[in-house]
Amino acid sequence: MMLDERTARMALCALGHLGAPKLTRLVEEEGPADVWQALLQRGEESMWARRARAIDPAQIERETARCGARFLIPGDEEWPAGLDDLITAEVGEQTGRPFGLWVRGAPLPDLTGGVAIVGARAATHYGQNVALELAADLAAEGRSVVSGLAYGIDSAAHRGALSVSGHTVAAVAGGVDRPYPVGNLALAGMILRDGAVISELPPGHQPTRPAFLARNRLIAALTGGLVVVEAALRSGARNSAAWASELGRVLMAVPGPITAATSQTPHLLIRDGQAVLVAEARDVRELLSPLGAVPDSRRRDDATPLDRLPAELRDVREAIRAGEEVGAAVLAARTGLAVTACLSALGELGELGWVEQGDEGGWRLPGRCVPQVS
Amino acid sequence: MMLDERTARMALCALGHLGAPKLTRLVEEEGPADVWQALLQRGEESMWARRARAIDPAQIERETARCGARFLIPGDEEWPAGLDDLITAEVGEQTGRPFGLWVRGAPLPDLTGGVAIVGARAATHYGQNVALELAADLAAEGRSVVSGLAYGIDSAAHRGALSVSGHTVAAVAGGVDRPYPVGNLALAGMILRDGAVISELPPGHQPTRPAFLARNRLIAALTGGLVVVEAALRSGARNSAAWASELGRVLMAVPGPITAATSQTPHLLIRDGQAVLVAEARDVRELLSPLGAVPDSRRRDDATPLDRLPAELRDVREAIRAGEEVGAAVLAARTGLAVTACLSALGELGELGWVEQGDEGGWRLPGRCVPQVS
Numbered sequence A, B: 001m002m003l004d005e006r007t008a009r010m011a012l013c014a015l016g017h018l019g020a021p022k023l024t025r026l027v028e029e030e031g032p033a034d035v036w037q038a039l040l041q042r043g044e045e046s047m048w049a050r051r052a053r054a055i056d057p058a059q060i061e062r063e064t065a066r067c068g069a070r071f072l073i074p075g076d077e078e079w080p081a082g083l084d085d086l087i088t089a090e091v092g093e094q095t096g097r098p099f100g101l102w103v104r105g106a107p108l109p110d111l112t113g114g115v116a117i118v119g120a121r122a123a124t125h126y127g128q129n130v131a132l133e134l135a136a137d138l139a140a141e142g143r144s145v146v147s148g149l150a151y152g153i154d155s156a157a158h159r160g161a162l163s164v165s166g167h168t169v170a171a172v173a174g175g176v177d178r179p180y181p182v183g184n185l186a187l188a189g190m191i192l193r194d195g196a197v198i199s200e201l202p203p204g205h206q207p208t209r210p211a212f213l214a215r216n217r218l219i220a221a222l223t224g225g226l227v228v229v230e231a232a233l234r235s236g237a238r239n240s241a242a243w244a245s246e247l248g249r250v251l252m253a254v255p256g257p258i259t260a261a262t263s264q265t266p267h268l269l270i271r272d273g274q275a276v277l278v279a280e281a282r283d284v285r286e287l288l289s290p291l292g293a294v295p296d297s298r299r300r301d302d303a304t305p306l307d308r309l310p311a312e313l314r315d316v317r318e319a320i321r322a323g324e325e326v327g328a329a330v331l332a333a334r335t336g337l338a339v340t341a342c343l344s345a346l347g348e349l350g351e352l353g354w355v356e357q358g359d360e361g362g363w364r365l366p367g368r369c370v371p372q373v374s
Helices: A005-014 A021-030 A032-040 A047-053 A057-066 A081-087 A125-140 A153-163 A182-194 A209-222 A236-246 A261-271 A281-287 A311-319 A328-335 A339-352 B005-014 B021-030 B032-040 B047-053 B057-066 B081-087 B125-140 B153-163 B182-194 B209-222 B236-246 B261-271 B281-287 B311-319 B328-335 B339-352
Strands: A069-072 A101-105 A115-118 A145-147 A168-171 A196-199 A225-228 A250-253 B069-072 B101-105 B115-118 B145-147 B168-171 B196-199 B225-228 B250-253
Touching: A005 A032, A005 A057, A005 A069, A021 A032, A032 A047, A057 A069, A081 A209, A101 A182, A115 A125, A115 A153, A115 A209, A115 A236, A125 A145, A125 A153, A125 A281, A145 A153, A145 A209, A153 A168, A153 A182, A168 A182, A168 A209, A182 A196, A209 A236, A225 A236, A225 A261, A225 A281, A236 A250, A236 A261, A250 A261, A250 A281, A311 A328, A311 A339, A328 A339, B005 B032, B005 B057, B005 B069, B021 B032, B032 B047, B057 B069, B081 B209, B101 B182, B115 B125, B115 B153, B115 B209, B115 B236, B125 B145, B125 B153, B125 B281, B145 B153, B145 B209, B153 B168, B153 B182, B168 B182, B168 B209, B182 B196, B209 B236, B225 B236, B225 B261, B225 B281, B236 B250, B236 B261, B250 B261, B250 B281, B311 B328, B311 B339, B328 B339
Parallel strands: A115 A145, A115 A225, A145 A168, A168 A196, A225 A250, B115 B145, B115 B225, B145 B168, B168 B196, B225 B250
Antiparallel strands: A069 A101, A101 A196, B069 B101, B101 B196
């Protein structure tokens, strides 16, 4: 019996062969149902066929329902658009968009304006405070904070977002019904209230080492940028950073004392020009897309009110009076912002359609008043 | 009576009009004696003429002798070659090679392989330890450490060099007979034993604010690279950094906790791509010229033994056997270094003439065995 696409994707996830180049390429090219059917029909000598035959999609559906999760597949309204960039990305031996995604918690918002914050489990007080404050600042302006629920930096990032009632998503390596590590169960519970715990492994699955690596690619793909706060030389954060670079996401790193081992990976990434040094939330904000400014393909609605813009953009926009054409220096005086900040804000506002350049080289309000942003 | 060039330069220095674009351009174009003569002959209404007529070169010579200093001018054997790059450099309102240089202490060695280390007076324990260790590491391999004798980072840099009996030079803003600040007199005394205190103002002169800025250009020009260890946003170190960039020196900065104001300038320089992040002496070493590898114009002797090369270069050179042509991967295996490190070492060794590229794309020992390095 041929499975429907959704069930086939569920079954493929249960194989646990995450980010495997050959399998994911096959699925993208031939479709999940055909690939699953072909897998089942392989001979007894095939390990994958034996594993596939042991998978019971009905059982997975029951477990999904039991833990209050839902299963998303590409094309679903709630499917995170950023994951589609994984189709062609490759780091190490891994590649590919996940076959599907289990989500527990609130409906996923558009995550492309969000930010991933990752780092060492064995973080210092310094690093945890930095992650906490960064996450709080960015979540407070409406950005979703994505991390991996690990101890240390990941936990601090989730907590920072929660501390301002912001949105946060935990991408975990095992099933969404058993967030890992167990010591973070209470944190996971808090995240589930307004945010979400997500995984490409079905409920009930234990995290494996390949699953941790595969999970890193999801964290890097979901948002517009990734910040590494603290990480020693050997650290999963380097893998996440490699994914962010590969995916063309903004890779950022927070420096720290050179005397701390946890500064090594951030410093390495900065020194080699892979990551941009960020020292405060403002730096991160300047590097990420303005909220709502997402690529065309990811726009799902329009008519965003002015007050959903970042404060700096909003201030500059509101300082322009109807009918006038005005320069950055005047706007700097009106807003109290630096001229360079005004110029940068005007550039962004221009791209978003909130302002347009006038005939005399200044800026004015556009004729049409509702810009095309999601 | 027309002064000779040396005395005219001495008198010009005593004017205290340091780094002044117009005057220094005149001196480079028309020669110090003519410029001095013309200055004296200006009318009574000229402030500069009045100042010039009050200067007594014989008196300056006596004071120079009294404090055991000597006066260098361009072309002298001991004249630091790096200062000549100042002729065409300009930062802010300042430009120009100093008219001359007072030196107290031991004869100046070739400083082009040296390193300048500068930073905040109000440095943290972290910053001072970093400066101390960096200076000690670099001085221990024979690099001269140049700084400004200020409290904080400067003092730590000098002390680091002294702690390994290394060479250090203090460029001060006032006369070399009265190193500023007074609290660092004992440190200046230690520096004078094997190193030197230098200034472009005559003995007896007090440092002025323009003199501090002018001094920064000397610190940046003397060596091959400048490291900013700690500096708040408003700091003389930014001026030194601007000079280093303008002069094409390697500009480096040590990161620190983002929670410290003293990290602001290093982080700014790194983020904006002006400075390279350095986290240990090894990073600095890789960015500076190998010791002895100075541009042609600065070579004063030749036939440097292999063991004066930095360890990494030496190791790679010694791993190449006579008669063979070999690739970086093989050398990496033989030396235990990374392939990228081997490639970078081979590039440097090639430039120095220690190795040459073979017909098959590998590297081999050159026919002639003594490369042309000073």
